[in-house]
Amino acid sequence: MLEQERNIAAWFYLAPALILLAIFIFYPIFNSFVLVALEDYNYLQQTYDGFTLTGNFRNVLNDPNFGQAMLNTMLITFVSVPVSVIIALLISVWLNAIPIQKIQGFFQTVFFLPYVTNAIAIGMAFAFMFNRRYGLINWFLGLFGIDPINWINMGASYGNAMITLLIYITWLTLAFKIIVFLSGLQGIDKQYYEAARVDSASRARILRRITVPLLSPMIMYITVTSFIGAFKTYTEVIGMFGERLGPPGDPNSMTTIVALVYDALDRSGVPGAMSEAAAAALILFAITLVFTFVNMQVSKKRVHYG
Amino acid sequence: MEITLQNLTKVFQSKKEDEVVAVDNLDIVIPSGKLYGLLGPSGCGKSTTLFMISGLLKPTEGKIYFGEEDVTPVPPEDRGIGLVFQNYALYPHMTVKQNIMFPLENLKIDKKEGLKKAQEIADLVGIGHLMDRKPAQLSGGQQQRCAIARALVKEPRVLLLDEPLSNLDARLRLQTREEIRRIQRETGITTVFVTHDQEEAMSISDEIVVLDEGVTQQVGQPQDVYDKPNNLFVAKFLGTPPINLFDGRIENGKIMIGDAYIGKSEAEDQEVTVGIRPEGFKIVERSSFQVEVEFVETIGRDTTLIINHPNVEVQGSFEDPEEEGDVTTVEDTEFEALNLEMGSGKSIQDQKTFRAIVDADYGVQPGDTVKFSVKPHKMHVFNKETGELV
Numbered sequence: 001m002l003e004q005e006r007n008i009a010a011w012f013y014l015a016p017a018l019i020l021l022a023i024f025i026f027y028p029i030f031n032s033f034v035l036v037a038l039e040d041y042n043y044l045q046q047t048y049d050g051f052t053l054t055g056n057f058r059n060v061l062n063d064p065n066f067g068q069a070m071l072n073t074m075l076i077t078f079v080s081v082p083v084s085v086i087i088a089l090l091i092s093v094w095l096n097a098i099p100i101q102k103i104q105g106f107f108q109t110v111f112f113l114p115y116v117t118n119a120i121a122i123g124m125a126f127a128f129m130f131n132r133r134y135g136l137i138n139w140f141l142g143l144f145g146i147d148p149i150n151w152i153n154m155g156a157s158y159g160n161a162m163i164t165l166l167i168y169i170t171w172l173t174l175a176f177k178i179i180v181f182l183s184g185l186q187g188i189d190k191q192y193y194e195a196a197r198v199d200s201a202s203r204a205r206i207l208r209r210i211t212v213p214l215l216s217p218m219i220m221y222i223t224v225t226s227f228i229g230a231f232k233t234y235t236e237v238i239g240m241f242g243e244r245l246g247p248p249g250d251p252n253s254m255t256t257i258v259a260l261v262y263d264a265l266d267r268s269g270v271p272g273a274m275s276e277a278a279a280a281a282l283i284l285f286a287i288t289l290v291f292t293f294v295n296m297q298v299s300k301k302r303v304h305y306g
Numbered sequence: 307m308e309i310t311l312q313n314l315t316k317v318f319q320s321k322k323e324d325e326v327v328a329v330d331n332l333d334i335v336i337p338s339g340k341l342y343g344l345l346g347p348s349g350c351g352k353s354t355t356l357f358m359i360s361g362l363l364k365p366t367e368g369k370i371y372f373g374e375e376d377v378t379p380v381p382p383e384d385r386g387i388g389l390v391f392q393n394y395a396l397y398p399h400m401t402v403k404q405n406i407m408f409p410l411e412n413l414k415i416d417k418k419e420g421l422k423k424a425q426e427i428a429d430l431v432g433i434g435h436l437m438d439r440k441p442a443q444l445s446g447g448q449q450q451r452c453a454i455a456r457a458l459v460k461e462p463r464v465l466l467l468d469e470p471l472s473n474l475d476a477r478l479r480l481q482t483r484e485e486i487r488r489i490q491r492e493t494g495i496t497t498v499f500v501t502h503d504q505e506e507a508m509s510i511s512d513e514i515v516v517l518d519e520g521v522t523q524q525v526g527q528p529q530d531v532y533d534k535p536n537n538l539f540v541a542k543f544l545g546t547p548p549i550n551l552f553d554g555r556i557e558n559g560k561i562m563i564g565d566a567y568i569g570k571s572e573a574e575d576q577e578v579t580v581g582i583r584p585e586g587f588k589i590v591e592r593s594s595f596q597v598e599v600e601f602v603e604t605i606g607r608d609t610t611l612i613i614n615h616p617n618v619e620v621q622g623s624f625e626d627p628e629e630e631g632d633v634t635t636v637e638d639t640e641f642e643a644l645n646l647e648m649g650s651g652k653s654i655q656d657q658k659t660f661r662a663i664v665d666a667d668y669g670v671q672p673g674d675t676v677k678f679s680v681k682p683h684k685m686h687v688f689n690k691e692t693g694e695l696v
Contacts, residue, residue: 198389198457199383200413205411210397304398
């Protein structure tokens with residue numbers, strides 16, 4: 001009896017969270033599975049021509065931009081995530097080694113700034129920095145006698161545009177990683193480092209054999225969340241290239257899977273477009289699930305939990 | 307390897323720009339192949355001294371020699387030392403084997419040879435069968451031995467131990483201190499260890515130095531230091547239960563506590579503090595030192611009498627500096643030194659009682675009146691002002 005009363009009370013306490021989750025998370029997920037199963041679903045008229053199992057997925061695969069989106073998303077994920085994790089790790093180790101508190105605090109703030117700044121705004125600033133004629137980057141390269149490179153302007157090659165995008169994404173995602181790593185580093189007992197010094201370990205070995213293993217839970221967490229984040233890349237592309245999703249003259253060359261979803265949603269009046277968006281989202285969901293699972297498996301062997 | 311500390315001084319600078327002298331002009335020679343104890347209360351500079359020998363702390367002034375070589379400018383990684391931290395600082399993600407191998411890998415020793423060495427040293431300290439365990443799967447004593455093995459495996463010139471027994475329970479402590487003694491004897495390596503526990507220091511060291519507030523109080527063999535303390539501090543610090551202190555005076559060559567005559571002295575008349583070891587009392591038929599027994603504690607072979615006496619000098623007790631499981635790092639010693647300056651750390655025992663350990667055969671009961679004579683070699687007389695031996 002008492003048990004039951006308690007249960008009722010518990011449900012009441014949980015209700016606000018559950019209601020919000022149900023409306024904004026569970027229902028949309030459920031609904032996307034429903035949408036995917038409808039053929040030629042018209043969002044405006046709420047009509048459809050029966051059911052299909054694979055039709056909408058086929059529509060996504062037949063999308064002229066699908067191959068490009070897949071390639072770009074994979075490139076962004078498998079380049080920007082490892083690169084930014086490694087750079088963030090090195091920067092945090094360096095920051096952590098700064099003995100003077102004030103200087104350390106200053107640099108922490110500097111490195112954290114991108115996190116609290118709007119991705120679109122920084123994207124525009126970056127686009128300007130990489131401008132062929134006025135950009136800071138080409139000016140700097142010019143100091144070494146390097147001819148201006150067409151990064152993202154009219155006629156820019158796919159490679160150049162992608163490199164610029166990767167640099168931008170890597171830089172943008174560094175901030176959060178550095179903060180997490182830094183807090184992790186500060187939690188490592190200093191005696192391990194004293195012991196390692198007495199044991200004549202070189203700095204590189206200390207990093208590899210002491211710091212990285214002891215930081216591995218943080219590295220794991222950051223890697224998993226970064227993979228998920230990178231698979232969902234979209235804002236950064238808009239910030240840098242605008243709605244065109246590519247350098248002028250080469251639209252959609254920088255498109256991503258999430259961009260496909262939004263693109264389909266944009267055409268929501270067309271029969272089947274909503275279902276195509278749902279199908280693209282589910283494909284992304286499946287990819288993310290698989291890679292997260294792989295990550296978790298790797299972590300079982302590699303991560304040391306205190 | 308003989309270690310010479312010459313005018314070794316360490317000054318810590320706190321934020322408010324007041325300086326704390328943690329180690330003050332330390333001049334000691336640590337003989338080769340011996341087990342040497344650095345003994346003192348919390349914040350006396352003993353760990354600071356150890357960390358300076360290791361190279362993890364740089365001395366403000368003075369020099370450190372290993373044999374003839376001046377190692378003062380040499381960083382810890384090149385000093386050839388083994389250091390066992392108070393909490394062992396075993397790498398938690400490595401197995402025992404990997405922990406022991408780590409210093410060898412850093413010295414680029416051939417893997418096969420390294421493994422052989424690691425096994426040998428693990429066998430020596432008695433953890434040879436636990437090579438594949440992680441530190442968390444070891445008991446405190448085993449962790450400690452693993453830390454010693456890691457320190458010894460690279461055949462250091464000097465082995466340094468920071469409060470090696472403070473994280474162990476009482477029984478393990480006894481066992482491990484004998485173990486440390488044995489390992490030290492077997493390897494013949496010059497070993498310096500830090501402790502606040504006088505019993506621990508006395509039981510295993512070949513030689514000890516007693517430090518207080520960074521200043522050497524006395525150097526010598528443990529029994530000598532105990533029997534012939536140079537000053538009041540040393541007398542108070544060594545011995546459990548602690549030495550009894552009385553308000554006394556020297557009058558015409560007689561040492562007096564109140565009206566009681568307890569011994570002779572050749573010193574001139576003065577006010578003195580009389581220190582008498584608890585085991586320094588003998589129950590006799592006739593004496594002017596007559597007291598009434600308050601409590602009696604019988605522990606096996608002897609009896610401790612607890613006696614109220616108006617002339618007992620109230621002494622501050624030495625606070626146990628490190629709580630169980632606490633850890634000193636280089637930074638902590640700095641902090642501790644700064645803390646001491648603020649006058650924390652000592653509590654007052656304000657009971658005017660003293661302890662006398664006598665043979666259980668006397669059958670003394672609470673409330674009995676007994677007469678004491680004092681064994682002259684268990685009594686030390688100190689100048690009231692300076693605390694120096696009279």
